[in-house]
Amino acid sequence: MMKLKKLVRDSIRNLAETPSIIVWKNFSSAGVPKEMADCVVIGAGVVGIAVARELSLNFGRNVLVIESASSFGTGTSSRNSQVIHGGIYYPAKSLKAYFCVRGRRLLYEYCKKHAIPHKQIGKLIVASRHEEVPKLNYLMNLGNENGVEGLRMMEGSEAMALEPELQCVRALWSPTSGIIDSHSLMLSQTGEAESQGTTFCYNNTVVGAHLEGQQIHLHISETESLRNWDCKSQRYPDVVLLPKLVVNAAGLSSAALARCFSGLNRGVIPQSYYSRGCYFSLSNTTVPPFRHLIYPIPEDGTLGVHVTLDLDGQVKFGPDIEWLNDIDDISSIQNKFDYTVHADRAKEFYPKIRKYYPSLKDGSLQPGYAGIRPRVSGPGNGFVDFIIQNKTVRIVEN
Template structure:
């Protein structure tokens, strides 16, 4: 079967070249084995998997997904709130607004049809002081402009009837928000991609690329061969892959990868920022204090330390926003971030949480997990939109960059994939 044979040949060549490394000198690639490919997706997070599935199912493309980790979804895709967002927070006609609203609809439909665990439990965004009420009104306006269904403003006493443990002055009810088992969702998308011929190459890293006479050339190495890299010398590829199409879905490493693409218009590469967010779980309670998602007014760099529930009823609080200073390309490229959750963060969490949940008891928070958000704006800067770049922007034929895909990336994943395939159909 031709759909499999090309991809399998690529992987066999890569394995052979890793066992027999070739010489490498700056500006010369003749001694490195080359293979051609149809479509390459870089990154097996939820967006990368969704894009690969769409390319294979709707375009009939022969797709190879290259992932540096040993399996799929190990980065931002598995370190988030697992919330299906409604599309409230984002400016009208922004990519985040359009993709979130459409992606939510697609995700609910897909999860229902494929029996992916999910629940449409609804969300309350709360104002706990008079100064926050205008901001809540703005969110209501934005949500309506974006086409979010069923939004309703309510007084604090109405919200308290829905959630007796909640304290607020006003609340915005979003009944279409929900939660999902993100691993099951990714696994289902991945299975469909593989059924349609997509090959997933794990523990394989795209370390850069260059523009050649035959199009874009990707520099690829086996991930373990990079473990002893001194982070100073030029990385040596084991294989050069020449695809007709490349979709950069590398998430935390997407911008670092752009910088390693020789021939790209460097003026089109945004400055990267990274925000670390910790989660704590609620312990010492027999029954969950809330039945809905509870969100405060958004803060600088995020949407506030909120209440989420998983499908087993476990209550989580988070994430906070901790800007990472001095993160270099190496850290982002190889995901060398610190994911520990210091226990002393619990005190800061408690003070924020008690603004809307005053009954929170001391010692009730246990460290959970942390995630890193790939952002295109820094502290004190206005929030930015998703960035999708094609040849007309960066100058390299056949390359599509997906940059700054943070929240609501999970919700937007299927809509982003649809956008990519629609763009290629024009």
């Protein structure tokens, strides 16, 4: 904790003005130290890192990133497909469609400029039965409306010539889709942020906050000290930070954490839903069967069990979808998520994959890893766009 206090002091060296400190009597009687800060970003995943970089590089702010794990990018940001999406699937004119297309263009530019390992390998969305072709046409129109470049419909024969192991009747070719080494991306942006004075403070967890007047007080505890906490007995944080700006980029637990911010209007915080997706890798193959990303027609609000490749060409299949119903807010903040991939899930993967890869051999799928998506809508509730809450929304209770 001494280290955290020193890091905070270092990060506020350029603060122009000092907000007034109103002492919260419980904390003062408990002797909890308080420190001023300019911007605090909660969470060092790909989002928190990018925000910290932007705030320090382009806005000249002093940024302190509080991360509960011992390093950056250990959450969802290292448990995904590492695909750079073209931007096809989102409803036209939605914010997600707009940002996916624009973000993809900017991401390729960034990768080139900073030598981030990536490959624009392209993707085939495949109809394995004639009845699926209208859905493929729908996706092509949607992608065109969203401004996705270079989309082209292929006859099955052309797609199968491109990918000899593939079975399909028609395919939609998306040349702008690709793959990226997401760890290198995060490393690069962390380095840029640090060179602008951002401080990354690991092994510390934001456990809540309260308001005194307009001043937010962030409650921080060492992650280690929370491990054996029963979640019931009252415990004081190790330090309270008084920042001018807080960015909650805590990923899976961001909504749960917001609910621990006393004074925040509960009505503006989205409900939390979690869905786990597992991956299986291919054993007993030395030559990868595919060279491009292969996706089935989306179903049940997911992109379907697809083929992704890493930058070495190794193939994996996934993710599937399993809704998790037993995660309460405290477990979420303590990062108590189960990432186990049970081998018996493979039996549901085989028929899904064989629709487009019929020669997949029995016994060739090996458990890989799992990732969990934080969602703001539950099963069957359809698409929900990004939510932007501005000054017209009553964020603070009064």
